[in-house]
Amino acid sequence: MKRHKINGLSHCVQIENINIYFSFFPQQADLNSFLWTIKRDPPSYFYGTIHVPYTRVWDFIPENSKQAFQESNIVYFELDLTDPYTISALTSCQLLPHGENLQDVLPRDIYKRLKRHLEYVKLMMPSWMTPDQRGKGLYADYLFNAIAGNWERKRPVWVMLMVNSLTEADIKTRGVPVLDLYLAQEAERMRKRTGAVEKVEEQCHPLNGLNFSQVIFALNQTLLQQESLRAGSLRVPYTTEDLIRHYNCGDLNSIIFNHDTSQVPNFNNVTLRPSEQVTAQEIDAYFRQELIYKRNERMGKRVKALLEEHPDKSFFFAFGAGWSLIIIKANMDSKCDHTSEWTAVIPDLQRLLLRHCSI
Numbered sequence: 592m593k594r595h596k597i598n599g600l601s602h603c604v605q606i607e608n609i610n611i612y613f614s615f616f617p618q619q620a621d622l623n624s625f626l627w628t629i630k631r632d633p634p635s636y637f638y639g640t641i642h643v644p645y646t647r648v649w650d651f652i653p654e655n656s657k658q659a660f661q662e663s664n665i666v667y668f669e670l671d672l673t674d675p676y677t678i679s680a681l682t683s684c685q686l687l688p689h690g691e692n693l694q695d696v697l698p699r700d701i702y703k704r705l706k707r708h709l710e711y712v713k714l715m716m717p718s719w720m721t722p723d724q725r726g727k728g729l730y731a732d733y734l735f736n737a738i739a740g741n742w743e744r745k746r747p748v749w750v751m752l753m754v755n756s757l758t759e760a761d762i763k764t765r766g767v768p769v770l771d772l773y774l775a776q777e778a779e780r781m782r783k784r785t786g787a788v789e790k791v792e793e794q795c796h797p798l799n800g801l802n803f804s805q806v807i808f809a810l811n812q813t814l815l816q817q818e819s820l821r822a823g824s825l826r827v828p829y830t831t832e833d834l835i836r837h838y839n840c841g842d843l844n845s846i847i848f849n850h851d852t853s854q855v856p857n858f859n860n861v862t863l864r865p866s867e868q869v870t871a872q873e874i875d876a877y878f879r880q881e882l883i884y885k886r887n888e889r890m891g892k893r894v895k896a897l898l899e900e901h902p903d904k905s906f907f908f909a910f911g912a913g914w915s916l917i918i919i920k921a922n923m924d925s926k927c928d929h930t931s932e933w934t935a936v937i938p939d940l941q942r943l944l945l946r947h948c949s950i
Contacts, residue, residue: 625841625912626656633905635898636663639912640774641838643831644767651839663907666778667897669890670794671787673775684795685749693743693750698807704814705750709739711821712757719759729766738765748798751810754817760831774909788893788908789886797881801874808870812858838912 625639636659641648660666671677687696694702716731724734738757742750768776778785801809819825858871894908 625838626653626659628659629898629906631898631902633664633903634659635904635906635908636660637908637910640771640909641834641912642769642771643835643838644764645770645773646767647764647835648770648839649773660774660777660907660909661781663783663905665784665786665901665904666774666907666909667786667788667894668771668775668909669787669789669911670791671775671785672772673779673785674787677787677791680791681795684791684799685745687744687746691744693745693747696803697747697810701807701811701814704818705754705810708754708814708817708821709742709757712739715759716762719762721763724763724766727766734762734765746799747806747810748801751806751813752798754810754813758820764831771909771911788890788897788910793886793889797878797886800881801877805870805874805877808867809858809874812871 627637629635629637638656638660687693693705697705713731713735716735720729720731720734739753742753745753775785816825820827858874863871890910897906
């Protein structure tokens with residue numbers, strides 16, 4: 592395997608017979624070049640997106656990434672967020688079965704704490720809104736109902752994720768399409784062919800697969816964290832602003848990388864009792880297996896099949912930045928170069944290569 596220089600630092604790894612070149616540019620406007628080129632004729636691309644308002648990152652995205660998007664024939668996402676069925680299926684999979692309500696399934700104390708926290712969020716939300724949001728006609732009651740409406744019918748694991756998203760920092764970002772949705776809308780406007788490498792059920796079922804005691808533990812830990820934040824006794828280790836800053840600077844460090852990739856909070860911390868640490872580790876291991884390793888293999892095979900089925904088409908695969916790094920290891924050739932410069936830019940990629948390549 593050869594290393595190449597292309598306008599800055601570039602590195603190449605191989606998925607079977609497909610060479611992928613990683614280019615990192617020193618200029619400020621190009622620092623987050625999460626664009627990877629699959630060398631063929633015509634070329635195809637991986638692009639690492641981020642689930643934040645596109646306006647917060649668009650000006651930092653290099654022109655070569657935007658040009659690759661414009662010149663591609665077919666754009667693929669993890670899910671097709673412009674498809675009404677996708678939204679409907681995502682909503683349905685979050686609901687408790689048989690018409691049950693949270694009050695019927697949650698321990699009474701957790702239900703009361705959850706209800707109290709949501710009342711606090713609803714009370715505070717008007718003060719969390721920005722003038723720009725209000726100027727666009729986005730009001731607190733509408734936004735609260737859009738995020739938390741019908742919460743009593745949702746499965747506890749989805750309520751846990753919902754509570755994590757009901758923070759002041761996240762509320763301030765609502766009302767503008769996130770980057771992947773914006774790209775999907777742009778692809779539709781440009782009349783490009785679009786598709787998805789995953790089905791809704793493949794994202795939903797692993798979350799719904801946690802056992803009841805694990806779900807209750809996760810929801811309780813989430814509420815404890817939010818209650819501590821409200822009391823001022825805890826400061827979140829990373830925020831949406833941190834994620835945006837790391838993305839715009841082209842530096843997804845290990846904490847941000849793992850948080851954005853796994854899609855679920857990490858409950859394993861030093862304040863837990865030994866028995867709780869075991870539960871937290873079990874949940875973390877389950878999500879890593881279901882949402883990273885199995886998902887990685889499935890997505891990798893589908894990407895490879897698409898490329899082989901359409902050798903004359905230029906694809907633009909827009910996946911979460913963490914996934915665009917991880918996906919390259921699927922079907923990785925056993926002999927790959929390890930380049931030490933990767934360490935300073937994307938350390939998790941180096942670890943993946945060390946794990947899956949013979950150096």
